[in-house]
Amino acid sequence: MTASTDIIDSEPESWFHRNQQAIAPWLFLAPGILFFVVYVIAPVFQSFNLSLYQWDGLGQAEYIGxxxxxxxxxExxxxxxxxxxxxxxxIWLVLYLLAIPAGLFIALLLNQTVFGIRLYKSLFFFPFVISxxxxxxxxxxxYDPTFGLLNQMIGVFGLGPIxxxxxxxxxxxxxxxxxxWPQTAYCxxxxxxxxxxxxxxxxxxGRLDGAKGAKMLWYIVLPQLRPATFIAFVVTIIGALRSFDLISVMTQxxxxxxxxxxxxxxFEVALSEYGxxxxxxxxxxxxxxLIMMCFIVYFLWSMYREEKGH
Amino acid sequence: MFPTPIEKQSQAAQITYKALLPVALLLWLGPLLAVALFSVKPDADFVNANYWGLPSSFEFMHNYGQVFFNSDMPRYMLNSILITVPTVIGAVALSSMTGFALGIYKFKSNMWIFFMFVAGNFVPFQILMVPVRDLTLELGLYNTKTGLVLFHIAFQTGFCTLFMRNFIKALPFALIEAARVEGISEIKIFWYVVLPLMKPALAALSVLMFTFIWNDYFWAVVLTQGAESQPVTAGITSFNAQFRAAYHLMSAGSIVAALPPVAMFFLMQKHFIAGLTLGAVK
Structure with a gap:
């Protein structure tokens, strides 16, 4: 570090040194922005453009407005x-949101200090880590109709198989x-x-004022959990709209x-055997x-207000 | 503490709680335990429809041996490692720089660039699919691990930048000002002042990224095919085709495929949860 101070002291300040604080952020940003623009931002616009063409991925693309x-x-x-x-x-969007109350419920159930509770928390979280x-x-x-656990269970009640x-x-x-299952674990x-x-x-x-149970949860605990609820909401909405893996693996x-x-x-239209x-x-x-964008704008807007609030 | 600590409640409530916990856990992990049970059963049990009884013989070694020595599974696992590790390093490196730039410097477009990264991170994969696939084809990187790694680094930089920027912004700014007064160059501030303080964030983000990338399926299907470059999430489908209806082997294969992120989670739990919940608490 002494070396650099020497340089500054001995030489007349170069243009770079004088403007260091203005230039430095751009140098730090350059590689990240380059990658991100090439692989994420530009493709969004390319896809918009491509949606006006008819193209089989190999031959000449034909403009069809x-x-x-x-x-x-x-359709x-x-x-x-x-x-x-x-x-x-x-349906995904609406039902997936159930992960939030379900996650809250399990969290309330496990927010205790009995022996071994840490292991329980980890094991309940476990499904989220699996691909x-x-x-x-x-x-x-x-779900398998011949041997699946579900049909075994409802079979006990004389139902099924479904x-x-x-x-x-x-x-x-x-x-x-x-x-x-994994989304609830996340929440x-x-x-x-x-x-x-x-x-x-x-x-x-709150206890002194006689609040307990659901009232306490609603009026005192939940307001303090707002940041957690916001993130749970964001990841659940995004997760619901991104649903692909499960459908591809379970039913195609x-x-x-x-x-x-x-x-x-x-994916099926663009890249499978169907054409x-x-x-x-x-x-x-x-x-x-565009559907996703409605939510993204809302998230960014919330973040923006938060930033300005500080 | 909410809810009321169970120790402060009646003896009966305490006993019920402690008895119900394992039951609840068993139900919660039921589907997974079923697969674990399947994976140690012999083939004969499935032929004889002995699905849920005790295994007629304990075939752990045989089944997992098949997975490791008689299939492409080790190959897929290796591919997954060779895709995941460089991606984690790349994305964490890029984002510690972008996070530093956006967290420390005040300039006009700061917020816009930050929002670009955040918004990009939420974009549906499908809108990137065709152009990214074309780009990868043009670069001659289709069906290579490198092609997949480059895309993953780029895409994950979005989330990682959000994470790093918020972390750096919470650091005491006085430290940086003091360093500037000393005449230390910005790059040295980054390297010697900020980076050492970022260790917990680097650890948390690395663990999180490892899991995200390891579990990626969509891009693996879009950008690769075949055993020479596909990661294990995509490979498991071919594996299942190879062992169609051999449920004991498919179960063993699934467990092997799921294991590395699980191991990572249990070993680095503190970092993992810190990463996942950053921002969940003010």
Whole structure:
């Protein structure tokens, strides 16, 4: 460090040294921004552009204007694949949010100090660490009509067997239940951390005022858990709209395409044996992107207010 | 503490709680325990429809031996490691720099650049899929580990920047000002002042990234095919095709595929949870 001070002292200040504090951030940012723009930002715009073309991924792309979107519109009107995917996305979005109260419930259950509780917390969190592919396989076997654990359990009550993944009315719910398993674990850990930081004095004050149980939770604990709830909300919404792995592993969109969501349908259209319709796939991706964008803008807006508040 | 500590409640409540905990856990992990049970059963049990009884013989060595010595599984595992480790290093390196720039310096576009990283991190994969695949093809990196690593580094830089920037912003700024007064160059401030303080963040982020990248499936399917470059999440599908209906082997394979992030989690639990919950508490 002495060496650098010597240089500054002995030489007349170079342009770089004088402007160091203005230039330095850009030098630090350059590699990150370069990577991010090339692989994330630019492709978003490229996809928007591509959605105006018809392209099989190999030959010449043909400009067709908004025809891809028109086709999507007709699929919507005819209650075709696009309609089913969008509807399933909505079901995912709503039901996936159950992970938040469920996670809170388990967190409240485990927020104790009995012997071995730390191990219990880790084991409850466990499903989140496993890849969705394995979760998908595990639940595929769980639902299996011949030997699955589910049918064993309902068999005790004289019910079943039901083939959850083979039934077009049940399949989406079955996959969502599988997705809720790791997602609930995630929300649980967020709330456990949040509960740790709840102000004990406020709790005591609440107790003196006669608040307990649900009232205490609603009026005193939950407001303090707001940051945890916000993050749980963000990751759950994003997770719901990103659902791909489970569907791909458990049903490949079946039976009869009834468990497709936009993320999976796009992949199917653009990159599976059903054909390489890149432009059409891009149009589906644009729709998914626009839905996601509503939430992203909301998240950024919340963050912005937070930043300004400080 | 909320809810009321169980020690302060009646004896009956305490006993019920302690008795119910293991039951709840058993139910919660039921599907997983079933797979673990399957993975030590002999083939004969499945032929004889003895799915849920005790294994007629304990075939742990045989089944897992099959996975390790008679399939492409070790290859897929190696690929996963060769994809995950460079990605973690790359993304953490890039984001400690971007995080430093955005957390320390005040300049006009700071907030916009930060929001670009945050927003990009939430974008659906599908809108990137076709262009990224094309780019990877053009670079001659389709079906290589490098192609996958480059994309992962770029994409994860979004989340990592959010994480690093928030962490650095919470550091005492007086330290940096003091260093500047001493005439220390900005790069040395980064290297000698800030980086040592970032150790907990670096550890937390590395563990988290390891799990995220290891568990990636979508990009593995989009950018690679075949055993020479596919990671284990994608490989498990081919593995299952190879051992179709051999549930004991498929179960063993799934457990092996899931193990590294699980091990990582249990070994580095503190860092992992710190990383995951950063921002969940004010």
């Amino acid at each position: 908004l025809r891809n979107y028109e086709d999507l519109y007709y 919507w009107v005819d209650r075709d694949a696009f309609y089913v995917s969008l509807k399933n996305n909505l 969705q592919v394995v979760v998908g396989l595990v639940f595929t076997w769980f 083939n959850v993944l083979g039934n077009e009315h049940l399949v989406t719910y079955g996959i969502i239940a599988a997705g809720l 649980m850990i967020l709330y456990l951390t949040g509960l740790n930081a709840v102000d004990p004095e406020q709790i005591e004050a 969109g079946g039976p009869f395409g009834s468990s497709r969501v936009l993320a999976y349908y796009m 390489f319709r890149m432009g059409y796939g891009a149009a589906i991706a644009v729709v998914l992107f």
